[in-house]
Amino acid sequence: TNYLQKIFPLMMTAAGTITPSKVVIMGAGVAGLQALGTAKRLGAVVEVSDVRPAVKEEVMSLGGRFIEVEMDKSMQDERGYAKEASQEYLNKQKEVLFKHITAADIVITTALVPGRKAPILVTEEMVKHMRHGSVVLDMAVEFGGNCEISEAGKVVVKHGVTIIGEPNLPSLMAHQASDLYSKNLLAFIQHFSKEGNLNLNPDDEIVKSSLIVKDGELVNERVKNHWNTGV
Incomplete structure (x- = not known):
C-alpha cells in the first residue's frame, strides 16, 4: 500500500x-x-x-x-x-x-x-x-x-x-521467515527420522516427492524429466 x-x-x-x-x-x-x-x-x-x-x-x-x-x-x-x-x-x-x-x-x-x-x-x-x-x-x-x-x-x-x-520477499521479513523456515525444516526431518535413524519409506508421499537420488540413481520423476528434456 x-x-x-x-x-x-x-x-x-x-x-x-x-x-x-x-x-x-x-x-x-x-x-x-x-x-x-x-x-x-x-x-x-x-x-x-x-x-x-x-x-x-x-x-x-x-x-x-x-x-x-x-x-x-x-x-x-x-x-x-x-x-x-x-x-x-x-x-x-x-x-x-x-x-x-x-x-x-x-x-x-x-x-x-x-x-x-x-x-x-x-x-x-x-x-x-x-x-x-x-x-x-x-x-x-x-x-x-x-x-x-x-x-x-x-x-x-x-x-x-x-x-x-x-x-525475494521473505528476506524483507528475515526474522519471521527464518523462524518459520526452521520450524518447517525440523518437522520435515522429524517425519522420517526417529531417534537419529533415517527411515526413508519409498511409499511415503513426502519422501517420494522430495527424494532425488537413492543408491546413486536419480529417482525423482520431476528432476529426471527436467534432466532429460531441459523443461
Whole structure:
C-alpha cells in the first residue's frame, strides 16, 4: 500500500464518500489467500482468479469474489497444485481478466506451476489500460514473472503503473521467515527420522516427492524429466 497513493477502505465523510480500493489477486495458493485476507482486513474489495475451481469456496470464505473462467478439464494435479495451462486456456483467461485488471487499483500475482516457468497473466497491453497510479506486485518474478514487463529486483513505472519485482520477499521479513523456515525444516526431518535413524519409506508421499537420488540413481520423476528434456 506504500506505492498506492490512495485510501484503502470505504470512507463516508461530510465532504463525500471515498470508494474502497479494488484488488485483483492472481493465484489462490498460500500467498494468494494470505494477500486476500490482508487486503480484506484493510477494507478493499478483492477479486481472485485461479485455474483450480476447487479453491472458489476458500476464496469466498475469506470474503473474496472468485473470477470464473470456463475450462474443459481439471487444472489441478493429484497434490492440489495447479497444472500448466494450455495456450487456449491462457488466452481465454486473459480475455476474462482484462476488464477486472484494468479496473483494479492493485494487482497481486502469485501464480506458479511447480517445475515450470511462471505463466504470463498480465500483459503489457493490460498494463497500458490500467488506471494511472495503480500498482502491480509480481510475486512470481523470481520464476519468470506473471507480468510481462516486470523486472526482477526493480520497482519500475511503466504506462503510469508502478510494477514491483521484488524477487525475494521473505528476506524483507528475515526474522519471521527464518523462524518459520526452521520450524518447517525440523518437522520435515522429524517425519522420517526417529531417534537419529533415517527411515526413508519409498511409499511415503513426502519422501517420494522430495527424494532425488537413492543408491546413486536419480529417482525423482520431476528432476529426471527436467534432466532429460531441459523443461
